[in-house]
Amino acid sequence: MxxxxxxxxxxxxxxxxxxxxxxxxxxxxxGEDDSPKPSPSASTSSAPPSPAPVKFTTLPDPCKTLSKKTVRDVVPEAKETGKNLGSKDTDGYGTCLWSGLDGYQYRALTVSLRRFDSDVTLGSGSERAAEYAGQQVAAISQEKGNKKVKDTPVDGIGDQATSVAFETEKKNGKKSEDYREQRIVALTGNVVVTVDYEGAGFETAGTPSAKDIREGAEKAAKDAVKSIG
Known part of the structure; x- marks a missing residue:
């Protein structure tokens, strides 16, 4: 003491x-605590991340993606306006169909548009679109009944594009017809454009050539991608 x-x-x-x-x-x-106090900025929790901006926020009417000349060239005898297959989310998805029979030569074309927004958990809009584009290409080879499937890259359509050629057989009443088909999947920004083009020769008409179907699909795909903006 x-x-x-x-x-x-x-x-x-x-x-x-x-x-x-x-x-x-x-x-x-x-009894007072002399240790340094955290600054207000350090104690404030950081703001949640924001989704990345996207290139396109809307989509055009899918039935207005092709010029009248393209419709006449690719689908003879088809209605130029096409048939809108409908979508409740017109800013996110849309599909239009044109079909025509010129003599015994049948042609059908669909243009499908799919737009993706960015999501902090799922990725940017362009990343999600690229993933979907890959799925659209792979779906052809996964479909039973599709034969001689061959995919190749295509230049000059969007940011990148893949063309898939294949053949299939469809029943027309009691008869079966051989169809030659082409799918082109094009990516532009956060939008995927999928063009499906098919042709068949009924009765005594011959099956259209692979070259004609490929060129028709590419022509439609270029129009459709251009219409996105």
Missing amino acids: HHNARRTAVRTLVCAAVPMLLVAGCSGGS
């Missing part, structure tokens, strides 16, 4: 000898 009393007395004398501004530093334990 004697030594403790001496230490307290010495401490009191030292504190009395320094300027008043330093007296607080001599306190023997006021």
